[in-house]
Amino acid sequence: MSTNTETMEVSSSISSASAEELLTVLKGLPEQDPRAVLLRERVMELYHPLVQRIAHRYDGRGEPYEDLRQTAMLGLVKAIRGYDPDRGKPFVAYLTPTVTGEIKRHFRDHTWAVRVPRRHQENRGQLRRVTGEFQQAHARTPTTAEIAREMGISEAEVRELTQVSEAYRSLSLDAPDVSGTDGEDDVALEDHLGSDDAALERVVERESLKPALARLPERERRILMLRFFGDHTQAEIADEMGYSQMHVSRLLAGVLEQLRTEVVPEQARREENP
Secondary structure (H helix, E strand, O other), rough: HHHHHHHHHHHHHHHHHHHHHHHHHHOOOOOOEEEEEEHHHHHHHHHHHHHHHHHHOOOOOOOOHHHHHHHHHHHHHHHHHHOOOOHHHOOHHHHHHHHHHHHHHHHHOOOOOOOOOOHHHHHHHHHHHHHOOOOOHHHOOHHHHHHHHOOOOOOOHHHHHHHOOOOOOOOOOOEOOOOOOOOOOOHHHHOOOOOOHHHHHHHHHHHHHHHHOOOOOOHHHHHHHHHHHHOHHHHHHHHHOOOOOHHHHHHHHHHHHHHHHHHHHHHHHHHHOO
């Protein structure tokens, strides 16, 4: 009976008490004491709006707000348990960094696609801030040297930090491939895995062509390079080499025919003797 009476007395007095007063009383009660439950619930009620505001600061960074809110409430519970009223500091001074730290820990533990060193996880936020401030001030993206100078780290560390920052969020293989044209059926990214590489079919052709190209005179090799690798027209080649366009055309036709004569039999021999 006495316990119920004490609980009723606590219930009637906590509405006007400060968090520090409530937590001072809570410190002297057993964990499962009904009065302790009431005191904890009252502190959570008092600081629930503040905790929500802290969670809102991190909204829009890739994590659902509901997950952030629950994480922030977990930080509030930890703050209630860890606060020591004998230190004389206000509860909010202990609560705010506790909740903020819990949210940051959530991002560190749940949003990185792969595990990276903690120093890189912590420096990623500074990298984003420095880059954003520089872009606003100079209307351009900062160089690696400029970022290193602003952050007080080496250029090698900046390059490493930039690289590992790409591991912050991975893309699901179930996500649609948005590179296709409108009107196509939905295609998932995983549908592209293991697809044939058309360039592989040209490996044998390129390897067969190398010896034949090496046997060509310097003039014919240069014409081929300009035409097929430099994307020059026959007229441009003629101007550059001091020939007429007709002469360039005859040279080009002759060297292509020579290559076909040499390469096709070579490919046939390889197919017969793999």
